[in-house]
Amino acid sequence: MLALFLYLEHLNEFPIPYSIDAQAAIYESITHHNVDGFKDGVDELDQITQDQCRTNALDIVFVVDESGSIGTPNFQLIKDFLEHFASDSTIAADATRIAIRPFSSSNYLYFSLNDFKTKNIINEIKNMPYNGGGTNTADALDAALTDYGTDRPESVKVMVTITDGASNSFLSTSAAADRVKNDLRNIQSFAIGVSGANMAELNAIAISGEHVFMLNGWADFGPIKSNLLQKVCEGNIENNNGGDTQVGGNAGTPGKIILKIGMTGKDNF
Numbered sequence: 001m002l003a004l005f006l007y008l009e010h011l012n013e014f015p016i017p018y019s020i021d022a023q024a025a026i027y028e029s030i031t032h033h034n035v036d037g038f039k040d041g042v043d044e045l046d047q048i049t050q051d052q053c054r055t056n057a058l059d060i061v062f063v064v065d066e067s068g069s070i071g072t073p074n075f076q077l078i079k080d081f082l083e084h085f086a087s088d089s090t091i092a093a094d095a096t097r098i099a100i101r102p103f104s105s106s107n108y109l110y111f112s113l114n115d116f117k118t119k120n121i122i123n124e125i126k127n128m129p130y131n132g133g134g135t136n137t138a139d140a141l142d143a144a145l146t147d148y149g150t151d152r153p154e155s156v157k158v159m160v161t162i163t164d165g166a167s168n169s170f171l172s173t174s175a176a177a178d179r180v181k182n183d184l185r186n187i188q189s190f191a192i193g194v195s196g197a198n199m200a201e202l203n204a205i206a207i208s209g210e211h212v213f214m215l216n217g218w219a220d221f222g223p224i225k226s227n228l229l230q231k232v233c234e235g236n237i238e239n240n241n242g243g244d245t246q247v248g249g250n251a252g253t254p255g256k257i258i259l260k261i262g263m264t265g266k267d268n269f
Contacts, residue, residue, distance in 0.1 A: 104133030166197030
């Protein structure tokens, strides 16, 4: 490895570029081998990494808008998304656990992270009722913070808010979203918009613009699920509270601490 680094320095190719294509060009210039083998190897390693990530402990709380502005067709689209997300995930006590908190004027925990550790979760999602009402997103975000409990300190905590972004109060929603982002458990907050959602509110909820997606129809399900899992696995972390940040685990307590930081496009952490 030292010899390789010194040789790359000699070729003025150090530091190593981030782009796979640029790395492949260096590989080809040094070895005179076809780049396809290099790229295939990188793809295989990336797939192994993703497969390992998806078997890690993930605690995902879905905060689901069921207000009157969502409407029955979009609420069914949300249920379809949740059903297929659960179906394609590794639901188990030591892998992925899912909780759902619907909200309108008020909110409630439809089922918790501890309720279902098998694919029986899918039937519950199918039967989730649509109640309508106002859009008190702020209270729902605050309540969702309590849904992670105190168990599985090694898990990666993820909050996914699905909404049209038409809350009762943008300022209250933004303040509640900041409380989620500043939580010491480093909850990774995503926002999925439906029906031409208010982008300003989605961006306020998510930890970055890269964590905002739009769900306009069935065709969007695959890309959103893939991108969401990729960002969770890559650990693209925004530290908003200026303190120690870790993904999984609590300082001073036993357990495995998982910390993977993606610095692409960031100049500080």
